[in-house]
Amino acid sequence: MSQPAWDDPKLKAGTMIRGALWLVQVIGEGGSFTKEDIRKAFPGISQADRRIRDLRDYGWVMLTSAEDATLTAEDQRFLKAGVPVWDPAARRAAAPQKTLSNKEKQAVMARDDFMCTVCGISGGESYLDDSNQSAVLSVTRRRTVLPDGEEKTLLVTECKRCRAGSDGTPARADEALAAIRNLDPREQLRLLRWIERGRRGSTPLERAWNTYRRLPADARDEVRAALRG
Numbered sequence: 001m002s003q004p005a006w007d008d009p010k011l012k013a014g015t016m017i018r019g020a021l022w023l024v025q026v027i028g029e030g031g032s033f034t035k036e037d038i039r040k041a042f043p044g045i046s047q048a049d050r051r052i053r054d055l056r057d058y059g060w061v062m063l064t065s066a067e068d069a070t071l072t073a074e075d076q077r078f079l080k081a082g083v084p085v086w087d088p089a090a091r092r093a094a095a096p097q098k099t100l101s102n103k104e105k106q107a108v109m110a111r112d113d114f115m116c117t118v119c120g121i122s123g124g125e126s127y128l129d130d131s132n133q134s135a136v137l138s139v140t141r142r143r144t145v146l147p148d149g150e151e152k153t154l155l156v157t158e159c160k161r162c163r164a165g166s167d168g169t170p171a172r173a174d175e176a177l178a179a180i181r182n183l184d185p186r187e188q189l190r191l192l193r194w195i196e197r198g199r200r201g202s203t204p205l206e207r208a209w210n211t212y213r214r215l216p217a218d219a220r221d222e223v224r225a226a227l228r229g
């Protein structure tokens with residue numbers, strides 16, 4: 001694939017990709033740059049320096065003053081280009097795929113409240129349409145389009161059934177944001193409250209159910225026994 005121009009307005013690419021092209025075409029290998037240079041090249045994009053740092057996952061080498069004593073604290077040196085991330089096939093082939101430790105998997109599941117992020121079922125809970133089958137949760141990698149159009153592979157909790165049914169299409173944060181912006185202002189405000197609370201407005205009944213579901217099995221048995229009195 002040929003190398004598109006970094007500032008081509010027709011280029012449909014996120015900030016990491018445009019940042020890679022900017023490094024190659026404007027800074028050049030061996031050249032140095034500052035955060036201010038990034039801000040000028042990508043005006044209004046708040047996370048541009050972070051997206052450029054993400055290139056390290058693709059073998060790009062950028063040094064700070066901690067690693068290169070000739071640099072000032074503000075400067076970074078673009079030492080070497082890595083995977084040509086503007087080529088979708090090359091980018092996908094090189095996507096960081098380190099194996100997850102059990103601790104990392106637990107952390108992802110805890111963050112997702114031990115619920116499938118697709119259908120919302122809790123681990124061990126029976127499916128409504130099939131009470132013989134209970135949900136087994138696992139942590140999977142999901143291609144995700146971020147609001148700025150950048151595609152990243154992110155970790156999510158999914159149940160076995162949703163995982164099997166997934167067609168591999170990416171999650172779309174850009175479409176989610178557009179849908180939210182289309183709500184009327186009152187609905188947006190309500191949604192914002194849910195987002196800040198980390199949950200949809202729920203009833204005490206639902207909250208009690210969720211608290212119960214997250215107990216270890218033996219503790220659930222004891223709660224059940226106590227209720228039967």
Ligand SMILES: [Zn+2]
Pocket residue numbers: 116117118119120121158159160161162163
């Ligand atoms: Zn599910």
